[in-house]
Amino acid sequence: MAMRRRTPGAVAPAELLTFDPDQWPSREWWQSIERWSNARHQWAKQHSDSPIGNVLQAMQEERRLADQQRQRVFRGAAS
Numbered sequence: 001m002a003m004r005r006r007t008p009g010a011v012a013p014a015e016l017l018t019f020d021p022d023q024w025p026s027r028e029w030w031q032s033i034e035r036w037s038n039a040r041h042q043w044a045k046q047h048s049d050s051p052i053g054n055v056l057q058a059m060q061e062e063r064r065l066a067d068q069q070r071q072r073v074f075r076g077a078a079s
Contacts, residue, residue, distance in 0.1 A: 010047035016040050017051060019065055029069055037062045 015023045016039055024032040037058075043050065044058045052058050 010050045012043060012047070012050045012052050016043055029073060030066065033062065033066050033069065 016036070019033065019036050021029065021032045024035045026032040026035060040052055040058045040062065041055055044052050044055045048054045052061075
């Protein structure tokens with residue numbers, strides 16, 4: 001029986017898959033995340049079948065990452 005094959009999704013640039021603040025330099029940590037997020041959103045709008053997923057999925061991942069970073073910054077400030 002023949003099976004339908006899904007066409008392979010677009011390959012997202014490596015810098016959009018994981019956040020590296022050195023690749024998105026800004027004065028504040030949250031500005032780096034914001035620049036990365038904006039780039040991910042643009043990619044996701046054009047390539048919803050990529051590993052990033054659709055815009056909503058991208059936003060969920062970005063929120064999780066920002067919360068983790070915020071906790072690190074506040075723990076460091078409290079020490």
